[in-house]
Amino acid sequence: MLGPLLLLQVLASCLWLGHSEVVNSFESCPQFFYAGLPPNDALNPKNPAWICQRFRNSYHYATLYDRDRRIPVYSAYKYQPGDAKKPPEWWMVEPQLIDRNSLPDMERDWILVEQHIFTLDQIKDSQAIPADYKGLKGLDRGHLSPSGHQFSRESKMASFTLTNIVPQDSSLNNGKWNTYESKTMPKMTKDCKTTYVITGAVPGNTYVSDERVNRPSHIWSAACCLDDEEPKNAWGAIAENDRNEVEVLSLGELEKRLTELYGGMVTLFNNACPRQ
Numbered sequence: 465m466l467g468p469l470l471l472l473q474v475l476a477s478c479l480w481l482g483h484s485e486v487v488n489s490f491e492s493c494p495q496f497f498y499a500g501l502p503p504n505d506a507l508n509p510k511n512p513a514w515i516c517q518r519f520r521n522s523y524h525y526a527t528l529y530d531r532d533r534r535i536p537v538y539s540a541y542k543y544q545p546g547d548a549k550k551p552p553e554w555w556m557v558e559p560q561l562i563d564r565n566s567l568p569d570m571e572r573d574w575i576l577v578e579q580h581i582f583t584l585d586q587i588k589d590s591q592a593i594p595a596d597y598k599g600l601k602g603l604d605r606g607h608l609s610p611s612g613h614q615f616s617r618e619s620k621m622a623s624f625t626l627t628n629i630v631p632q633d634s635s636l637n638n639g640k641w642n643t644y645e646s647k648t649m650p651k652m653t654k655d656c657k658t659t660y661v662i663t664g665a666v667p668g669n670t671y672v673s674d675e676r677v678n679r680p681s682h683i684w685s686a687a688c689c690l691d692d693e694e695p696k697n698a699w700g701a702i703a704e705n706d707r708n709e710v711e712v713l714s715l716g717e718l719e720k721r722l723t724e725l726y727g728g729m730v731t732l733f734n735n736a737c738p739r740q
Contacts, residue, residue, distance in 0.1 A: 486513050486514065486515050486516075486558065486560035486561060486564055488514060489514055490502050490514055490516060490526050490540075492516045492523070493516035493517075493523045493525075493526045495523075495542075496523075496525055496526040496540045496541050496542060496660070497526070497540055497660065497662075498660040498688050498690070498695070498733055498734050498736075498737060499734040499736070501733070501734045502526070502528075502540065503528075503538065503662060503730065503731060503732045503733075504729070504730065504731040505728075506722075506723070506726050506728035506729055506730045506731070507528065507537050507538065507664065507722075507726060507730060508528070508537070509530040509531075509532065509533065509537060509667075510532060511530065511531040511532045512528055512529065512530065512531070512537070513528075513529040513531055513558075513561055514526075514527075514528060514529075515527040515528075515529055515558060515560075515561075515627055517539075517570065517609075517622055517625065517627070517628065518568055518569050518570065518622075519556075519569055519570050519618060519619075519621060519622035519625075520569065520618050521569070522618065524541070524609075524614065524618070524619040524622040524623075525539055525540060525541035525609045525619075525622070525623075525628075526539065526540045526541070527539045527540075527608070527609070527627050527628055529558075529561070529591075529627050530667070530678070531561070531590070531591070533667055533677070533678035534591055534592040534596070534676055534677045534678065535592070535629075535630045535631075535665060535667070535677060535678050535680065536608050536627055536628055536629070536630065536664075536665065537664055537665070538608060538662050538663060538664030538665070539608035539609035539628050539662075539663055539664075540609075540660070540661065540662045540663075541609045541613065541614070541660075541661055542658060542659065542660060542661070543613050543649065543653055543656075543659040543660075543661050543687065544613070544614065544615040544619075545612060545613055545614070545615065545650070546614065546615030546616060546619075548614075548615065548616050548617040548620055549617065550611060550612075550620060551611070551617055551620050551621040551624070553624055554572055554621065554624055555572065555573075555594045555597075555605075555624055555625070555626060556570040556571055556572050556573075556624060556625040556626070557570065557571065557572070557573045557576070557587055557591055557592075557593060557625065557626055557627070558570055558590075558591060558625065558627045559571055559576060559581070559582070561590040561591045561627070562582055562586050562587060562589075562590045562591075563582075566581070566582075567581070570622065570625045570627075573587050573593050573594060588676075591626060591627060592626045592627075592629070592673075592676065592677050593626065594626065595673075596626075596672070596673035596676055596677050597626075597629070597631070597673070597677075600631060600672055600673070602633065602634050602635075603631040603632065603633065603634060603672065603679070604631075604632050604633075604634045604637040604638070605626075605629045605631075605632070606629060606630050606631070606632025606637050606641075606683065607623055607628060607629060608628050608629070608630065608663040608664065608665065609623050609628050609661075609663065610623060610645050611623040611624070612645060612646060613645065613649070613661065630665045630678075630679075630680050630683070631672050631677060631678075631679045631680070632680075632683060632705060633705050633706055633707070633708070635707075635708040636683070636703055636705065636706075636707065636708050636709075636710075639708040640703065640708050640709055640710040641683065641703055641710055643710070644685070644701050644710050644712070648701075648712065649687070652687070652689070652697075652699060653687070653689060655689075655691070655696075656689035656690060656691065656696070656697070657690055657691055657692055658689075658690040659687050659688070659689045659690070660687065660688045660690075660733070661685060661686070661687045662685070662686050662732055662733070663683075663684070663685040663686075664683075664684050664685075665680035665682070665683055665684075665705075666680055666681050666682040666683075666684065666722070666725045666726065667680060667681070668680050668681035668705065669681070679705065680705050681704065681705055681725075682702055682703065682704055682705055682725060683702070683703050683705055684700065684701065684702040684703070684718060684721075684722065685700065685701045685702075686698070686699070686700040686701075686715055686718055686719075686732045686733065687699055687700070688715070688733045688734075688737035694736070695734075695736045695737045695738060696738075697738060698714070698715035698733065698737040698738045698739070699712060699713070699714060699715060699718075700712070700713050700714065700715050700717065700718025700719075700732075701713070701718070702718060702721055702722075714738075714739060714740055715732065715733065715737060715738065715739050716739030716740060718732070719731060719732055719739070
């Protein structure tokens with residue numbers, strides 16, 4: 465039987481977890497991973513944050529964030545392109561990267577400052593801010609979970625958070641990577657009932673915005689396609705983040721490539737997803 469003090473500690477822990485969307489796992493949003501299983505720890509940075517991306521009281525995708533490099537490691541979502549209009553580009557930040565007990569929903573940085581919730585310096589210390597991406601030459605704000613792969617207006621809006629953005633080569637973002645997102649994915653998912661996607665960025669050796677934000681060396685994406693409840697197909701794509709070329713390959717080939725790049729055995733999906 466639990467003693468009174470231990471019981472209070474357990475209850476306090478449960479209450480704290482219930483209020484926080486930035487925690488130590490994706491326990492609040494496992495629905496964005498096939499079989500509820502995220503990639504293994506080989507992708508984890510030294511200072512990670514697990515974010516259940518919440519906007520207007522709903523979860524829209526999941527992101528593993530690298531606090532030190534101020535970029536996402538990956539974002540995981542269900543591929544559900546819809547006809548909702550593209551929303552205005554309200555670039556948002558994650559209040560709970562500053563204080564886990566803060567607002568559960570993403571918000572624009574100027575609103576947090578104007579409402580005296582945080583100072584701009586507090587936000588800058590915890591993550592990238594819109595100013596970090598202004599004036600970059602040859603680089604775009606590259607979505608990992610793109611708005612075009614989301615169904616509702618709210619989900620599309622939720623993709624415009626800087627915890628879902630990396631500095632991406634402009635020619636790649638507007639060229640072959642855009643073709644992969646908008647042309648290749650619809651073709652490959654045509655007969656899929658559900659498609660789980662994990663899109664990530666391999667950390668690079670250079671930084672932008674006064675050395676604040678890492679410029680990834682590679683952008684990659686993996687998909688597992690389900691027919692009813694069972695996986696029927698899987699694939700991947702990878703691109704060097706300084707040239708307009710995308711290689712589409714098997715899931716197994718992508719995991720092997722990422723294993724070489726990250727220096728540890730990478731597993732992106734549950735073993736039921738085909739590797740060949």
